[in-house]
Amino acid sequence: MQYTIRNVPEHLDATLRSAAREQGKSLNEVAVQALVRGAGLGHLPRRKRDLSDLASSWREDAAFDSAVAAQDAIDGELWPQRSPARKEVRKGARKGPPAPTPARQKRLRPGTAA
Numbered sequence: 001m002q003y004t005i006r007n008v009p010e011h012l013d014a015t016l017r018s019a020a021r022e023q024g025k026s027l028n029e030v031a032v033q034a035l036v037r038g039a040g041l042g043h044l045p046r047r048k049r050d051l052s053d054l055a056s057s058w059r060e061d062a063a064f065d066s067a068v069a070a071q072d073a074i075d076g077e078l079w080p081q082r083s084p085a086r087k088e089v090r091k092g093a094r095k096g097p098p099a100p101t102p103a104r105q106k107r108l109r110p111g112t113a114a
Helices: 010-023 027-038 062-072 084-091 102-107
Strands: none
Touching: 010 027
């Protein structure tokens, strides 16, 4: 959540900025801490924003493993394997820019490279 706070008294601004420098924190962090304390919420536990509650909770599940294995299968009709000869052609493919097409040659000015 974001707030825009206007008309902050100069003495409060100076105090917050000084505290931020002393603590090596951002002005935002110090201001939020001051708001939490001022609202009387400093004693409440902070809500965690990570996945630590899920750590070490994995359990083996045969049904899940079976479903994932089925998704790993490759459909040979959709993804045929390339023949070794075709792989060799790709390995030896010409490097560098493509040869200019007739349409591209018309766009090039005389004396410029492709």
